Amino acid sequence: MLATTPQGLRRLRSFGLVGTAALVLSLSAVAPAIASPTTDECVEDIVSTVCLPGGEALTLGASAADLPGVDEIRSSPNLKLIANKPKAGSSATGTNSDIAFQGKYAFSGNYNGFTIYDISNPRDPVEVSIVSCPGSQNDVSVYGDLLFLSTDSPRSDDSCASTGSSATVKESWEGMKIFDISDKRNPRYIKSVETKCGSHTHTLVPGSRGNVYIYVSSYSPSDTFPDCQPPHDLISIIKVPTRTPDQAALISTPVLFPDGGNPTGNYSRTTSGCHDLTAYPLKKLMAGACMGDGILVDIADPENPRVINRVRDTVNFAFWHSATFNQTGTKVVFTDELGGGTGAHCTEADGPTKGANGIYDIVGRGDSRQLVFKSYYKIPRINGPTENCVAHNGSIVPVIFGDIMVQAWYQGGISVFDFTNSSNPREIAWFERGPLSDTSLVTGGAWSSYWYNGYIYSNDIAKGLDVLQMNDWRVLTAKFNRVHELNVQTQPSYWGW
Template identity: 45%
Template sequence: MRAGRVAAIARPVAAAALLVTLVASVAAGAPVPAGAREPARDPSIGPGLEWVAHRENPFRRGDDADFINSDLAFTGDHLIQGNFGGFSVWDIADPAVPTLVSTVSCPGGQGDVSAVGNLVFVSVDETMSDDSCQAERVPETDENWEGVRIFDVSDPASPQYVAAVRTRCGSHTHTVVPDPASADRVFVYVSAYSRGASRNCTGRNPLQIIEVPLAAPEGASVIGELELFDDESAFGPEDRVAGGAETRSTTGCHDITAYPAKALAVAACRGDGLLLSIADPLAPVVLQRVRDPAVAFWHSGIFDHAASTVVFQDELGDGFINTCSPAFGADRGADAAWRIQPDGLVKAGTFKLPRVQSDLEKCVAHSGGLVPVPDRFVIAQAWLEGGVSVIDFTEPAAPVELTWFDRPDYGYSMDYTAGIWSVYPYRGHLYASDMYEGLEVLRLTDPAFADAARYDDTGLNPQTQPEYAWVWRDAPVVPSSAAERTPMEILSVHPATLEPSPVAEITVSLPAGSLAAGETADIWWMPTQSVLATVTAASDGSMAATTVTLPGPLGPGSYDVVVRGDVSAPRLALATVVVAAPAPSLAPDAAPATSDASAWWLVVLLSFAAVLVSHSALAKRRRRRSRP
């Protein structure tokens, strides 16, 4: 999207009327988070989802589109929310109570953001009088500046402006790509596209690559350009298919999603979709170009975890009209799932928001990200004023909406676009950036999403898709040799020695510093490779005393108990429980080995036996004497 830069709004395309199932399920009695401004606009909320927090847009000035929120990025316990007027820093250590830490007024839409450690990158895609935060918007035909600004948020309450990098055509969005050869720098792919009369932004815009030295971000600079298209390969008006969408000409890319762990990226480039190899981040290679007659504007893409499928979003109408109506059909302004096969991308299916929206609303597929659920392809995605969807694409040919969050219209039509710009999963919650309303926090409550919070969550840049590691899914491997076991963390266990029994209980604990602060950890019983309990580490990395039941029967022997955290893995804490063998029974001719008073019955029994023997012998002698 571009404020004030859209020359025309795509006209509705005639299509067969579509039966749309109206979902009337509303979360009965759903609590309204503190800070919700308009109770009359309470949202419809689907199953397995809870609205836990709402925060106002700190930049908002009525319905002025120069102060709307845009994208999100996450670094540790902080969320960075972009805005056409700057950005906000939120403390989300407690997702139910997000706290505004600071706002940075530095205009220059659209404010796409990323975060790497303490650095925040902000896209500027409006022509500004200069690169300062006091700059004013100027016509594109005047001398101007646009590109990427870099801030240091080491002190989240006082972010510092440290660098600005000018790029041709500005930066509509950007993508952080780590350097596989060095942790000391990252690359930033800058996406932008030409849009008519301009001093610097005409024709097709190349992919520009910025190098950022992390220890010296003031030295950031453009170090490469790559032409992804030529006259023959770029989509143009002559490539439109009769009866198809009024697809936008390719004058650059809108969005690139990188998956560094797979050395792949997908680029959504208005009229074209690209699959790229980024094995060499400084020299991306186009593996395949695809087009779709139904797609008007290739907006963005999301990989599944295995990089076997990608979902592209179509921003039909640039976000200025309601495409979520039967008039546009099921495959316009929608999601399209493409399988990544050895011979290239193959379209597998489409998904369209199932709830018809009011024509007072702008509704179309927009930004989202992967929900990290093992063995499934689930995404969270924004639909502008159509709200939020959580969609299961595990079977790409038959995607299913699992739940949703959707406000009613304002009662009038906004002059500019409105609604949820983007939504992303982070630590088991969904964070949604509403352009005018502010920040929404939703909690995934369905047990099917329980695993979505168990991964290394130090940060998230949605256009740099992480490879999620679910270490807790596989049993730990405990070394067998004493030399390897000796240096392992000692897990405190009580009692450490047990008697044989069908079942028993032990209590385990760890001191401060044993685990990462607040991480999730499992207590494993290694004989059966089963989890006895799942706990949360304290802020000092300790694990409180936890009592667990050991599955029996417990015969004599030594048994390993292990604690492993999701973040601190593969490090393990180990304890050994000994089940003692029972005392051996006495041999028939053995003398009693105890003088314990509890053996009184044995003394009585032996005395009684002696009397019986004596009487028997006496009777035998008498019988012999009485014989004739």
């Protein structure tokens, strides 16, 4: 929540937002009080202790009788859909995935390639180019004139004309592709780098002397996969000279879990690699969601990342999926992608802590920093049995004070929540469509939902690119913020803090 202290008022004035300060002070006086949830059960693990919130504050807020019909749009009054751009061209039959941003452009990943949109008018996104380059999941990021694309399915070769293959075939290819996007209408494929177990996701870490590093996350090894052998307790690091990207090369595969990580035999999935890493370069920190473990990593030396703390939740987290820092780098929101994103897990049966977020405070200094569990957050609405729904990709909303996040929940829609009080997160806005089908579970919904330069952009698996506008005093200061480039897994310091 925005600060209303004298110190906060002075900070608002320092940004030239005196009127905003007055509005914040007046509205905070009428803001409703929210009861805090209790904690009534703690489970001690060999890595950490997790307390399970209980009490009526976490009761799900809608009944099955209130479920929307097929494709029926519902939202809170303060969050409105202002544009939808259906998938087109070669991407029309593919699954939409992640999004990156640069200037007036959005780069939409898709299992069949990627699409570049001109979003100079957020109410009318315009396709600039559609690149056909099949390979799941085509996680995308941009840096200057370069675009990076993850391939996490075995292909016959590294070209964009490749066909599907098998990971049991040594000659199959998976890894990173690099494109020149200096001409947005004609992106040019320039380089590939093969990595162990492919590249499910990747994270850009800026370096020095004109270099950028790509941290590649991959998992699911097998004795039958020549290029993906167990144990796979590592990430891959690619070094890219930005002026000569054709010289990009794999430089190391640091092992993050020398003890093997979380073993089999409990609720959580075995740690065998990482699913997603989020770097906060200004803080020289990275948070990793690594299937069975959550980690905090020192990246002061980007070629030699060091794990400084690890947490585990064997009661409520099945699959540590992604991580998001708050803007001061003092908290991490981890997500649990229970069921891999294909199951209906926003039901009464799953309750408020399965397939949810885990909110952790970072306490201590230096190598003594630790992740301390504070609470869970899950959307407070029941979804139907035909809607795949679970926590997924989101980003910080860059308000000057407080902690607000927007997040995709597949067919659970989009949720904006305030976690300024780490122990009492609460939703402040939401948007959702009804199911794609009311008779069978068809995978769809919001894959990634991110705040960029005053609007929320969301890549819907089936429906295409959505643009939403939030009108709420709590996000007013975020609308003054502008960044030139945004890869959410490379978290910027929006206000230079």
